[in-house]
Amino acid sequence: MRTYEDSYRHKGLRRQLVEVIRQKGITDERVLDAILHIPRHFFMDSAFDKIAYEDRAFPIGESQTISQPYTVAYQTQLLEVKPHEKVLEIGTGSGYQACVLAEMGAQVFTIERQKKLFDSMKTFSFPKKFPSLKFFYGDGFEGLPTYAPFHKVIVTAAAPFIPPKLVEQLRPGGRMVIPVGEGRVQRMLRITLEADGQAKEEIFDNFSFVPMVEGKNH
Ligand code: SAH
Numbered sequence: 001m002r003t004y005e006d007s008y009r010h011k012g013l014r015r016q017l018v019e020v021i022r023q024k025g026i027t028d029e030r031v032l033d034a035i036l037h038i039p040r041h042f043f044m045d046s047a048f049d050k051i052a053y054e055d056r057a058f059p060i061g062e063s064q065t066i067s068q069p070y071t072v073a074y075q076t077q078l079l080e081v082k083p084h085e086k087v088l089e090i091g092t093g094s095g096y097q098a099c100v101l102a103e104m105g106a107q108v109f110t111i112e113r114q115k116k117l118f119d120s121m122k123t124f125s126f127p128k129k130f131p132s133l134k135f136f137y138g139d140g141f142e143g144l145p146t147y148a149p150f151h152k153v154i155v156t157a158a159a160p161f162i163p164p165k166l167v168e169q170l171r172p173g174g175r176m177v178i179p180v181g182e183g184r185v186q187r188m189l190r191i192t193l194e195a196d197g198q199a200k201e202e203i204f205d206n207f208s209f210v211p212m213v214e215g216k217n218h
Contacts, residue, residue, distance in 0.1 A: 003042070010039060017055060020070075021035065031077050040052050065093070065210060066093060067097060085106050087109070088111070092118065098110040098127065109144055112137060113138065149169055150174060153174070158180075166178075173192075175190060184208060187204070189202065189203060
């Protein structure tokens with residue numbers, strides 16, 4: 001069950017969360033502002049209401065999680081998203097990261113492979129406030145060729161390798177932020193497709209995501 005009440009207590013906890021994330025090193029005010037405005041507790045079962053603003057991941061069913069707010073902020077900051085950019089997200093999960101991007105003015109296309117999680121977005125009213133946010137059921141390794149190219153791609157599950165089709169769906173100058181690794185921890189990478197078609201790779205911190213799995217799950 002979800003709650004849709006955003007009380008003064010929730011708002012206060014959100015302000016504290018923003019300060020926690022800032023202290024951990026997030027500096028982009030547009031990212032921090034989006035975290036301040038998206039009611040994270042709406043994206044979880046109401047049983048988590050009291051702890052929804054702790055800086056940690058929580059279960060959302062189907063053995064999946066809503067990412068830790070610091071991780072959401074970290075990936076979003078690396079993505080350097082600008083208003084009206086087309087952003088492809090792999091791994092909708094709770095929909096929280098997608099709403100943070102939409103709040104920053106991006107046109108978001110998000111894919112989820114778990115049918116139950118995808119279906120739960122249909123009855124979730126909050127994301128409907130962003131008309132440019134679109135949900136898809138499919139395999140993220142394939143991307144969304146029909147809607148490509150994208151300015152930005154963000155992968156929110158641990159990828160065993162950099163999916164070639166996702167690189168192909170980037171615009172020249174486009175960027176992808178993706179945690180890569182098959183073990184318990186992954187390296188956050190940022191791939192920039194340069195104008196001459198070369199892909200530049202930058203390496204950032206270690207994180208721990210649920211695995212990116214090939215194929216759809218019914
Ligand atoms: N961005 C999410 C985090 C969800 S966890 C949020 O804000 O809550 C990662 C999600 O990626 C899970 O829901 C998982 O089912 C999904 N996933 C894993 N492999 C995938 C694939 N190949 N295509 C699409 N989604 C995938």
